[in-house]
Amino acid sequence: MTALTVEDLILRELPAATNGDPHAYGRIVAASQNTVTAVALAITRDVGTSEDIAQEAFLNAWQNLQRLQNPSSFLPWLRQITRNLAHDHLRGVQRRPRAADDAEAAIEAAADPQPGPADRIIEHEQQAVAADLISALPDESREVLLLYYREGQSSQQVAHLLGLSDAAVRKRLSRARGSVREDLMRRFGEFARNSAPSAAFATVVTTALGSLSKPASAAGMVAAGSGVAGATLGKLFLGFTAGLGAGIAGGLAGLYFCARQLQAYADTDLERTAIRRWVRQYAFTSVALSSAIMAAAVLAPSWQLLSALTLGALPVLNYQLLVPLPRMMNPMRERDARRRPEGAGRRALAYRLVWGVTGVLITNIAMIGGLVLLVLGSGHIHG
Structure with a gap:
């Protein structure tokens, strides 16, 4: 041979x-x-x-x-x-x-x-x-x-x-x-x-x-939220399901870039591995929830079902952002602030905007707002 x-x-x-x-x-x-x-x-x-x-x-x-x-x-x-x-x-x-x-x-x-x-x-x-x-x-x-x-x-x-x-x-x-x-x-x-x-x-x-995950295989910052919100714009060009799929892809790409902010705090291979594990878990959960919403929109396009799925997804995503992530990241962020006091406030603000309470609010607003727009703007959704 x-x-x-x-x-x-x-x-x-x-x-x-x-x-x-x-x-x-x-x-x-x-x-x-x-x-x-x-x-x-x-x-x-x-x-x-x-x-x-x-x-x-x-x-x-x-x-x-x-x-x-x-x-x-x-x-x-x-x-x-x-x-x-x-x-x-x-x-x-x-x-x-x-x-x-x-x-x-x-x-x-x-x-x-x-x-x-x-x-x-x-x-x-x-x-x-x-x-x-x-x-x-x-x-x-x-x-x-x-x-x-x-x-x-x-x-x-x-x-x-x-x-x-x-x-x-x-x-x-x-x-x-x-x-x-x-x-x-x-x-x-x-x-x-x-x-x-x-x-x-x-x-x-x-x-x-x-430590250099590619955008094509990485996760998105708020995959589920971005998926639902992105569907409204995508519907104008490729139809309802294509729009939701594009939204998921956009959300996955977003998480890749935002996750690099987390990696900047890591000092050891153990910390970097923990961060990657959390990102993969969050990405998997986001994609799974978004896929369920997309499947429901295609197979049983009822606004009541979509609302129930969306509102059920929010606590799951919020929990991951508000409990496991801070538990893992807070010690690293405190260490970073002690080592580099210059600009620590600015870095803390950027972290809160992406991963903290502000990020949770944006996720919730995007998902609920996206759902409302989909229900009002799509002839595929019935009562």
Whole structure:
């Protein structure tokens, strides 16, 4: 059985990844991590920095997958994101004043007799090799040569991954070999292979996706309320049920952005996990209640039934906003106020407007107001 190419794997996994499947995206990361880190390393000439930039590029692409119109453009798009981030990093380094003791710190790290200097020496040497050998290569050959050694010295594979012709890759390889001594080229090959990211790289990126939920798969701030209110506007264009569905989707997108405010208070993985658990529970409850109202509107369009369902949904949603959420968030907010007293009042006001009593009132008004408008404005609802 023929092994999938990177492009084929991306095309296979991208639909699920776009719909919010982190495991599908993790497989894309594992298949393309050599390419992305090589692009970053060719620019930054630092292994650690290149991996940091590559991780940022993958996370950036994950958050913006819905903007990608053509799945076959994913790899070129990802390469460009990586190049932009790498050049931004270099510009930031150049603007930052260089400390006078940078060189002394490197020397001290190498000469330190305490346990661990060998690791620092190896790291420092690796960084020096990266900077020196990459700098010795022609600019246009750096990505090609790094990826060539990381991809089993296959010029065709490099051509596919970098969007070049095989002839162009071979030309750049030839030019690189002509500009660097044979012994340096051998050392560069060893460096390129040894500095390639391990399988743990994709695992780290995939784990980080948990704190960067995509709008397509995240929940909405007041999904049920937004669903009922949004239906009135949607009815004008797509009909009653389409409007309610659009309202639910809008509410789900709203919760994604508002939930990021909660994550800003978290310090530990345990706290972030608790917040995500509450958001998922609130989203599930909101969608379930909104779906029940929508089903009733379609199957038994009676204003009495819709009123009963809407008024029954309010206590459930209000309880989640007024009891479990404050119990979880108040200790984090108090800690935040102690650490950062400047602006604490402003942050507290923003929190109350979104998640506190004001948010509850808005939810109730939206749901009841939306129900009234639906009953008055839709010929589908009878007494």
